[in-house]
Amino acid sequence: MIRAFWLLMLLMFSAQAATNMWIRTGEAYGIEPRLLYAISKVESNLDPLVISVNYTKLTKIQRDKLYIMLQNSRIPYNTYTKVVEIHSRNSAQAKGVVDFLDYYRYPSFDIGLMQINNMHKDVLKGMNVSLHGLLNEDTNLNVAAGILWECYKKHRSNDKAINAYNGALVGNSYYAKVSTELQKLLLPHENDSKRLFYRVL
Known part of the structure; x- marks a missing residue:
């Protein structure tokens, strides 16, 4: 029941998918939208500030x-x-x-929302995004999705890519934390080993 509620909350923030930042960003980067939501839940508890x-x-x-x-x-x-x-x-x-x-x-x-580190400041300049800009949840989510996708291109696996997003591959329980949040959003027949990254490499 709780799982179904959170799934509905995620997918029905708006009547149109085009205005749902999770779906819009997920589709743009080839990343399961519920994964982005789960990461933001772990990172900031959905607090953009x-x-x-x-x-x-x-x-x-x-x-x-x-x-x-x-x-x-x-x-x-x-x-x-x-x-x-x-x-x-x-x-x-x-x-x-x-x-x-x-x-x-x-x-x-x-x-912000996805807890983007200031180490990315120079990369952000190239994207015309300031550190202030990361306080905007749409901007923050888009930057984070790009970072996460680069992690996946490098490591080619769900757990390594998600741990790399957090900054460490070894001795890191981050993937487990994200998986716990993700499980709350999945339907009974789904599991977190499904393709979370689906853009063609």
Whole structure:
């Protein structure tokens, strides 16, 4: 019942498939739309404004400066073992956080719906997409689908491509997490070993 509900939610965001960003982007890149949705669920819990800073790569000065900025701006955040997860209340706050992290050259942070890392900044420039642009969920999803497709072209398997999207092939439980979310969207006769990437290589 729950699985059917989520499937309907995914496929019926709009009466027309052309206005459904999951279907539109999936078809454009040859990727199962439900896989894109599952990844966004794992990455951001569908929050287009969330920004995650890699805590392990920060100096003490960077950590302190980040916390002072967040507290002074009254921006909610959570600190986990490896990341500071920032939940801006609106797009203006989120843009301010991106500006801060970029200006002070924080080494590794992820932006938006599909958590695109700032390491892609130079590639984004070639696409005429700014780091701010990644706060737009359509733009973020399209960039992420392109990255995911490149991972699949390189590795030619579901699990390796999905783990590579997360940044590590070895010792990575990311594929399992995505599969758990994907299973909630699949029909009873389907499983996550089906062709998740279907564009001709």
